[in-house]
Amino acid sequence: MAKELTPQEMLRIDLTPPNKDWMDIPTVIKPGIYCYPAKPEKVEIVGMPNPHVWSPLDDDWGLPEDWKETFLEGMRERLNKHRSFKIFMDICVRCGACADKCHFFLGSGDPKNMPVARAELIRSVYRGEFTKAGKILGRLAGGRKITEDVLKEIWYYMFQCTECRRCSLFCPYGIDTAEVTIIGRELINLFGLNINWIQEPVANCYETGNHLGLLPHTFKQNIEFMCMDIEDFVGVTIEPPFNKKGAEILFVTPSGDVFADPGIYTLMGYLLLFEHIGLDYTWSTYASEGxxxxxxxxxxxxxxxxxxxxxxxxxxxxxxILGGECGHMWRVVHQYMNTFNGPPEFLEEPVNPLTGTKFENAKSAKMIHISEFTADLIKHGKLKLNPKRNDHLKVTYHDSCNPSRGMGMFEEPRYIINNVCNNFYEMPENTIREQTFCCGSGAGLNAGENMELRLRGGLPRANAVKYVHERFGVNMLSCVCAIDRAVLPASMEYWVPDVNVCGVSELVGNALIMEGEHDRPTDLRGEEIPGFAKAEGEEEVTEDV
Amino acid sequence: MGRNLHKGLREILVHKKGPIVEKWRELIHKSYPPETAQFLKREKDRFSNPIGSSIEDSIWPLFDQLIGEADPSTTKKLLDNLVRVRAVQDFTPASAVQIIFALKQIVRKEVLPAAQKKGLLREYLEFESEIDRFGLLAFDVFMECRERVWEIKRNDLLKRPYLLAGGMCPSYMMKRGIKHLEKLKKEITQH
Incomplete structure (x- = not known):
């Protein structure tokens, strides 16, 4: 699809793009926007179809001969199986309420990134191939046939949607474009056309239990390394339990917290919290990925x-089960797990062992969010906290899409932050809570090669962060999602360079007053805390003084 | 910059500032596809329209910089605000910065006849050169942004191998991460 420009073309600098119908504007696949294709061996491991080597820039994508039949059969099957998909294909009146709500549209200015247009890429095929009007009238009825170019266009744009569901909030019919993307990606996967940034974690997770493919001993060792850091920075020895049979609670968190900066500091926060309250829990080296x-x-x-x-x-x-800070993990836990693999009759309705609070919201799925748990502990005065240890931070909170729009968790993280920090500033109303803007890199788009796409998608969120940074001096962007923690630093580096990123539990860990702790001049990152660092020349206080 | 602008010409430019900048805004909006241009024009909330607000926030003070006492750091900051967004969008480098040079077309229509009447052609041409200088500065900013994108990509790539190396303990490596990165960067520079 990419081609060398002729000298004449090079000299032509068009300032005004053509005014044509979207179907007449060919999609040009550009580096920086797409992610690298899935490696065949990673497709094979999980038994998915058509593992092969291909490139989005090639004309030939290595599609099987009967790919059209497979595509249409796949679509028919899903139209029958998912009532929501069928309805979403039928009822859109193209009112445009969703059009300007997508972070990718707002950051790129590409009209095919309007949610209505992105869904229309598939909807047009539905009309052209499955409805009478579309079959007879074709384009007049907004229909088109599936062709290789159409499939490529669908592929390109299905990986320019982070399934954040902001658009669905504004749709008067409740159309959830994320579900259209989910089905769109399923169809793409019938031909081995996944992106590797998704496929490899899937294969790893299938083989070792987590996205990174950390083997049990590495997983355990990693957490133990963090305990060594805690010993250095806090002075408390923690021996976290692994695979402990008969523990009251199983703790599951995204593996990003186990290996990636700044997620590891969030994990140190969990470790300190559990130690602080003497929780009877266990890590699992098998369920090592939330x-x-x-x-x-x-x-x-x-x-x-x-x-x-x-x-x-x-x-x-x-x-x-207690779950750590993650985004899409909570969409799966909250809306799918109970029917995917449950309900788990062998588990009990979650009850906080320290406060007796029953988490009725998790009566069926039996799994609650760490923020719900921590907020409950604070509410009942079970945590000794010194929020002054976070005084050097001016914190704002990014509602991660899935915990906010997917499970309705708005207050708990804010309640926690307000108890562990003294300087909290909200971003503007139309960028938080239900209306939160995506980090721009969710749904498996947190690779490096698509950085331009990520930065475009990150613009609306960064724009709001920039506002509170300039107005209040905000220097810390907190969140409850591992992907946020992994990708927002890059977005901040480009758009608002003076703002750092952390998990809410990291702030908790820094504020917790641990029994037996020594002087804590540094935070969990090993960075000196102003006002807590020893003055120059001051002698270290020894025990016998 | 702008310091030597002829008083008479400045008066005309100040007088015409409104229509000039409004047309400039429209021209920048139209560098996006038509549906997007409409949206950029319509939506006034700065958080619902980050591209539009970055344009709006930049062009008015930029014009002031052109016709007044330009402060280099302010000019660069304003150009950064305008170009940083375009540097990650579907623009070629030329079409990303052309919006500055395109201001000349507008000023020519709005100001040149009046300037000629007053015999200020030479001063007018000097003012156009000033726009050219802003355009070149915008290219500097564009390149800085692109270099930044590549730096961010490079850092991402440099971090990945040791994070993904099966035998290594990532947090152990993380502790040595900065040194490790520095070493890798050094190696890259040397080869």
């Missing part, structure tokens, strides 16, 4: 990868 990149591949794959959580809870004989 995230689920299967969800960005197909619903079947999401189900397969999700199964390990309940299976491990059963094997270890825990009462209920």
């Amino acid at each position: 995230g689920n990149f299967g969800f960005f591949t197909s619903l079947d794959m999401a189900q397969r990868l999700n199964a390990k959580i309940y299976a491990e809870a059963k094997r270890l004989g825990v009462k209920w």
Whole structure:
């Protein structure tokens, strides 16, 4: 698709793009926007169809001969299986309410990134191939046939949607474009056309239990390394339990917290919290991933990868499950897990062992969010906190899409932040809570090669951060999602360079007053805290003084 | 910059500032596809329209910089605000910065006849050169932005191998991450 420009073309600098119908504007696939294709061996590991080597810039994508039949059959099957998909194909009146709500449209200015237009890429095929009007009238009825170019266009734009569902909030019919993307990606996966940034974590997760493919001993060792850091920075020795049978609670978090900066500091926050309250819990080196990149591949794959959580809870004989800070993990847990692999009759309704609070919201799925748990502990005065340790931070909170729009969790993280920090500033109303803007890199788009896309998608969020940074001096962007923590630093580096990113539990960890702690001049990152650092020349206080 | 602008010409430019900048805004909006241009014009909320607000926030003070006492750091900051967004969008480098040079077309229509009447052609041409200088500065900014994107990409790539290396403990490596990155960067520069 990419071609060398002729000298004449090079000299032509068009300032005004053509005014044509969207179907007449060919999609040009550009580096910086797409992610690298899935490696065949990673497709093969999980038994998905048509593993092969291909490139989005080639004309030939290595499609099987009967690909059109497979595509149409796949679409027919999904139209019958998912009532929502069928309805979403039929009822859109193209009112445009969603058009300007997508971060990718707002950041790129590309009209095909208007949610209505992105869904229309598939909807037009539905009309052209499945409806009478579309079959007879074709383009007059907004229909078109599936061709290789159409498939390529669908591929390009299905990976320019982070399934954040902001658009669905504004749709008067409740059309959830994320579900259209989910089905669109399922169709793409019928031909081995996934992106590697999703496929490899899926294969890793299938083989070792987590996206990074960390083996049990590495997973354990990693957390133990963080305990060594805690010993240095806090002076408390923590020996976290792994695969402990009969523990009351199983704790599952995205593996991003185990290996990636700044997620590891959030994990140190969890470790300190559990130690602080003497929780009877366990880590699992098998259910070592809360995230689920299967969800960005197909619903079947999401189900397969999700199964390990309940299976491990059963094997270890825990009462209920506590989940760490993650985004899409909570969409899966909150809206799919219970029917994917549950309901888990062998588990009990979650009850906070320290406060007695029953989490009725998780009565069926038996899994609650760490922020719900922490907020409950604070509310009942179970945590000793010194928020002054976070005084050097001016914090704002980014509502991660899935915990906010996907499960309605708005207050708990704010309640926690207000208790562990003294300087909290909200971003503008139309950029938070239900209306939060995506980080721009969710749904498996957090690769490096598509950085231009990520920066475009990150613009609306960064624009709001920039506002509170300039107005209040905000220097810390907190969130409850591992992908946010992994990708927002790059976005901030480009758009608002003086703002750092952290998890809410990191702020908790810094504020917790631990029993037996020594002087803590630094935070969990090992960075000196102003006002807590020893003055120059000051002697270290020894025990016998 | 702008310091030597002829008083008479400045008066005309100040007088015409409104229509000039409004037309300039429209021209920048139209560098996007028609549906997008409409949206950029329509939506006034700065958080619902980050591209539009970056344009709006930049062009008015930029014009002031052109016709007044230009402060280099302010000019660069304003150009950055305008160009940073375009540097990651579907523009070629030329079409990303052309919006500055295109201001000349507008000023020519709005100001040149009046300037000629007053015998200020030479001063007018000097003012156009000033726009050219802003255009070149915009190209500097564009390149800085692109270099930044590549730096961010490079850092991402440099981090990945040791994070993904099976035998290594990532947090152990993380502790040595900065040194490790520096070493890798050094190697890259040397080869």
